[in-house]
Amino acid sequence: MAPSRTERTTRSSNSRAAVTPALYHPPRPGPATMVQDVRDLKEELRRAVEQAVALLGVEEPVEVALQPTPPDRPGDYGTPVAFTLARALRRPPVEIARDLAARVPLPPGVVRAEPVGGYVNFLLEPAHLVRAATEPLRPPPLLGRRVLVEHTSVNPNKELHVGHLRNVALGDALSRILRYAGYEVQVLNYIDDTGRQVAETLFALEHYGLEYDGRTKYDHWVGEAYVRLHREMEDPAARAKLEEGVRAVLHRLESGQLRGEVERILRAQLQTMWRLGAEYDALVWESDLVREGLLQQALALLEHTPYVQRPQEGRYAGALVMDTSPFVEGLEDPYLVLVRSDGTATYPAKDIAFQFWKMGLLQGLGFRAFTRQPSGRVLYTSHPEGDRSARFGGCEETINVIDVTQSYPQRVVRAALAVAGRPDLAEGAYHLAYETVTLEGRRISGRRGHTVSVDEVLDEACRRARQVVAEKNPDHPDPDAAAQAVGIGAVRFAMVKTEPRRQIDFRWEQALSFDGDSGPYVQYAHARAASLLRRAQDAGLQDEEPDLTQVTEFERPVARALLDFPEAVRAAAAQRTPHVLAQYLLELAAVWNAYYNARNPDGSSATPVLQAPPGLRGTRLSLVRQVREVLRTGLELLGVPAPEVM
């Protein structure tokens, strides 16, 4: 039982608070007409409330929280600060709220401040909201921080399955989000080419004398050999007999002799990753880490610390072990073996070396171009003959996207940084520990055939999407492309819409759902906006000037939802989870769909765009344009295609 690092994961409890970076820049004050972001608007309100609080004679600074009002309450944003003040002022909150509302200076665009049961709510002028909401989207400024994201890291010995799917979807989306949020991001895919799993697979090919006939995808084909070998190894006697052969392959792998064989499997797997829309900056081969001496260097850094010992007797005699008890609680035996008594390194030791390199504690890997990816972006790979000028690694922050079952080794990796004298780097090392994916409630097991491949899932998703396209949009100019976008979008969205720490059970109906809380729901909202804008273009209306004086109450919720986008991205980046952004997009799509369908009491459309009076039409077009922009940008950050027509 040795699942690849991808299919195991956890979130360690202690990491979030410690490593969440300061992503919040102080908001820049500016004239109300320049508001681009609800933060500015909220910040103005906050300052106004602070002034009012001071007028009430409160000396100490108080925290002024500002939150959106519930849908059925008056106003757009409100503060419960009167509750906080009640004790100090020895007066009921309702009275305080009334006084605050009466004294608060209203920033431009704010119609009124109103006490509502202890809260002070602010009502904004719809024109002001719409103007702010339709400012062109601008990505946040560069932060000048580098973060390295490792994800996928599938053992190169079989095809990807649905457990890997979650890893790729999470890691790729998070990388995109961090890049947009202003980080300089390196995306790495770790190739465990000296592991037992690859050795077994390559041994199986020899052992059974198999010849590739080209009929099945190569990674699936070698996977079959692997499964076959494991069936044979269920018998202990047979297993013992095969062991020597496996070990021999392992040695050849370590010396790099079989790199070509591994590469062939890897290239087949990359087809699946690319089909999902994931791309990488570089591949790092485990054998390169070892060959370039990084493992030895890492061990040297640890060897003379009080936590690392080489016992002369007892069960660990002759091995190099690390005492992890100061870093991990609840272990029966806190000693972790780094180097076996036979002199070979364990997986955690190699992982530590990799982590040290990621954070610049070690150098020396060479890189060269490996291949060109579908987008045109070059994929680099570590290589003995590669260029050694440091192009990758050396980041002050890292995110390892690895499932929760590997929490213990991941905590050890983090601890090793502290042991090596760099607690500051340990702070920046984050394990994104997502829960595992089960299949019909049971643990996935590639070995026993209890699994579904990613290729199979995508084929089925696209097949179903193709049917829906034929049915809903028979005149579609390119139904196959649309089906790909929808099918893949559905699958990827399903993988990132929930919290990573929640276990998910893979179910076809759920992962391939095209309505409700789904990727296609958001895609549809986007395509609908795009369609409307195409019609506007055809009618020559694209340049119509908005007349903000005609804004109606219907635009208010759409504008408010649009203004929340930067905050959603920021929160997703800060919390290191794409689900925040996915949930936001569902909300925006819902608000936009509701707006689109709004009816007057007589049943006629309350919010026509193309048929609206001039001026109002311009306003609505600018709002629709922004809806399309935000949905498209948001979907791209999740790695979900945003087709214009579907």
Next chain:
RNA sequence: GCGCCCGUAGCUCAGAGGACAGAGCGUUGGCCUCCGGAGCCAAAGGCCGCAGGUUCGAAUCCUGCCGGGCGCGCCA
């Protein structure tokens, strides 16, 4: 046993101390003379696992318990 994570509507999930707890699926009933019905509107449905505690205020923080998942290999 010890440690970590999870427990919110029939099901799947959002809700990082604040307003009567929100969606989707499913159920029931409406909406295409109108810009895409993969949509919209409405109804029904909830001691937020249980018990204490902190707080003006708790689904959210603390403690204990119950239930589920995972971890604790000279495997990866």
